[in-house]
Amino acid sequence: MPTRVAGFPPLGSLTYLSRLLLPPAGQGVRDLSLSDTSGLLHSRDEFDDALAFAHLNHVVVRWLELFVKQARHEQNLDWFQLANSALSAEKARIAAAMNVLHEVCAAFQVRGYQVMVIKTLDHWPDFGSDMDLFTSAQAHEVFALMAECFNARLEPRSWGDHLANKWNFVVPGLPELIEIHVGRLGQTGEQVTIASNLASRAWQLDAGGYRFTVPSIPDRIIISTLQRMYRHFNIRLCDIVDIAAVADAGLINYEELSRVAEAAGVWEGVATYLAIISDYVRDYRGAPLNLPHFLLDAARFRGAEIYYDQGFLRVPLMPHSARLYGSELAHVLSRGELQNCARLTLLPLLGTAAMAAQRITGSDKGIW
Numbered sequence: 001m002p003t004r005v006a007g008f009p010p011l012g013s014l015t016y017l018s019r020l021l022l023p024p025a026g027q028g029v030r031d032l033s034l035s036d037t038s039g040l041l042h043s044r045d046e047f048d049d050a051l052a053f054a055h056l057n058h059v060v061v062r063w064l065e066l067f068v069k070q071a072r073h074e075q076n077l078d079w080f081q082l083a084n085s086a087l088s089a090e091k092a093r094i095a096a097a098m099n100v101l102h103e104v105c106a107a108f109q110v111r112g113y114q115v116m117v118i119k120t121l122d123h124w125p126d127f128g129s130d131m132d133l134f135t136s137a138q139a140h141e142v143f144a145l146m147a148e149c150f151n152a153r154l155e156p157r158s159w160g161d162h163l164a165n166k167w168n169f170v171v172p173g174l175p176e177l178i179e180i181h182v183g184r185l186g187q188t189g190e191q192v193t194i195a196s197n198l199a200s201r202a203w204q205l206d207a208g209g210y211r212f213t214v215p216s217i218p219d220r221i222i223i224s225t226l227q228r229m230y231r232h233f234n235i236r237l238c239d240i241v242d243i244a245a246v247a248d249a250g251l252i253n254y255e256e257l258s259r260v261a262e263a264a265g266v267w268e269g270v271a272t273y274l275a276i277i278s279d280y281v282r283d284y285r286g287a288p289l290n291l292p293h294f295l296l297d298a299a300r301f302r303g304a305e306i307y308y309d310q311g312f313l314r315v316p317l318m319p320h321s322a323r324l325y326g327s328e329l330a331h332v333l334s335r336g337e338l339q340n341c342a343r344l345t346l347l348p349l350l351g352t353a354a355m356a357a358q359r360i361t362g363s364d365k366g367i368w
Contacts, residue, residue, distance in 0.1 A: 013053035014237065014308065016041070020066055021059060021241045022284040044082070051086055056311045058123045058238035060090045094127040097176050098208040100150075101131050104178060105212060107149045113137035114199050116213040118181070118223055123238045124207045130168075130177040134198060139182050142167070152178070163188040163343055185223065187231040188343035190332060194222060194264050217246055218257040222270060225261075229269045230328070233321055234312035240277050247289045254292050265331025269324045271298035279303025280313070300324060 041047055054060040064087035071080035101117065108115035119132040135142060146152040146169050155168035155177065165184040168177045185191040201216040215223060221243065228235050246252055261267040274291060279302050282288040301320045306313050315321055 013050045016050060017054060017057070017059060017063055017237060018240075018280075018284050021062060021237070022244060022281055024285050024287070041079075047079075047082060053311060057236045058126045058128050059241060061087065061094070061125045061127075062241070064090070093175070094125075095208065097127060097131065097174070098210060100171060100174050100178075102210040102212070104131075104133070104146075104150065107145055108133075108135060108137065111137075111141070111145060113141065113145070116198060116202055116215060117205075118215055118220075119227065121205060121207055121212060121214055122220060122224065122242050124205075126238060130179055132179045132181065134181045134185070134195070136183055136199070139165075139167070142180055142182060146171075146178075146180075160187060165189045186226055190328075190337075190343045191226065191264055191266075192337075194219065194260065197260075217251050218253060218260050221252070221257060221274070222261055222264065222266060225266060225270045225273045229273050229315060229321065229324060230266070233315040233317055235273075235276065235306070235315065236312060240280050243274065243277050244281050244289060247291075254295055258294070258298075265328045265335075266324075268298055268300050268327050271295045272300045272302075272320075272324065275299035276301075276303045276306055276313075276315075280306075 041050065050063070051060070054063045064083050067083045068080060068087055071077075071083055101120070105115050105117065113135055114137070115133055115135045117132065118134045120128055120130075137145075143154070150169075150171045152169040152171045155170055157167065161167065164181065164187060166179055166181045168179050171178060181195075183192070183195060185195045198215055198219055201219055202213050203216050205212050205214045214220070224239060224243075228239060257270065258267060261270040274289070275296055276299075278289040278291050278296075283303075300323055305316055305320060307316075308314065
C-alpha cells in the first residue's frame, strides 16, 4: 500500500473497499484475490462489517458485484452464495425504488411541472437510502400531486427543512423517503442562483431501464459540495468513487464548474472538496486526480485535515468549514441578496442547536 496522507489511516472496511473501488485510472477495478484482503473477510462477522459499511457509504452493488465475480472465479461456494444473496436483495430494493421514482417524475411531467433527480443517481448502480428531487413547482402543487397520485403523507419537518424549502414524503409500501426540494438549494435555502438555472443545464440519464432528468456534471458536483462541505461536514466513500470516475472519464469542465460555483459563492468549497478527494485517491492509487492548478490554488485546505469517525471521513467544523461558510455569506451579502443573507446567518444557530441535541439526546432529529 502507498504511504497514507495524514487523516487517512488504515481502517478495516474503509481500507478494503477503497482498495477495490479506487484502482489506477484506466485499469478497471482492482482484481483482489479473496485471500488477499489485508486481514479482512476471514469470517462472516468481517463480511457483515464490510456490508454494513458499504450500505452506509452507498457502494453495496459496486462492491458485491466484484466480490461475487471473484468468489465464482475462485470457486468459493460459501462466499459466492452469501454475497450473491446480499447483492440480489439490494438490487431488488433498488429496482422497486427506481420504479416509484420513475412514476413520481412522470406524474410531475404530466402536470407540466419541471422536475429532476438530484444526488440520488450520482452513485448509480448504487442507490441511497432516500430519493431527492428538485422542482420549480409551487409547494401546494407538490402536496396535491403527492397526495392525489401516491397517497403520500408528509413527514414532520425539521428547522433545517423549513429554511431549505424541502419536504419529505412517505409513500405507502416504499421504505425510502422522497425528499423534494422546491425552488431552493443549500442548507438554508440560500442557493437560488444555482436552483434557477438547473433546468437549463440539465442532462438526460438512462438508469435501470428508465430515463431521468439530472443535473449537469458541474451542478452535480456543486450540489454534492453543498451537502458535504456546508451541511453534513462528512464525505462518503461513494462521493470519492463517483467523482474519481467522472474525473477519469474527462467529463468535468473545470472552467464551467468554476464559473457556476463562483456565481453561487461556493467556489472555494468546491475546490476544497475536490482537492480532498484527490488526496484520498492519491493514497490508494499512488497518483492524484488530474485537477487544474487554478482549482488546487483555490482550495482552503486539503486531505491532511480530514479524519475518520463512525463510518465517514469528517470535515473539521472549526476553523475550516467556518471559513467556507464565511466566504459564502460574504458573497451573498455582496450581491445584495438580503433575504438569502438572513437565511445564512441562521446556519450557526442551527448547527449549535444540532450539536447540543446530539450530545443530550444522541440525535439531531428535528433540527437538521
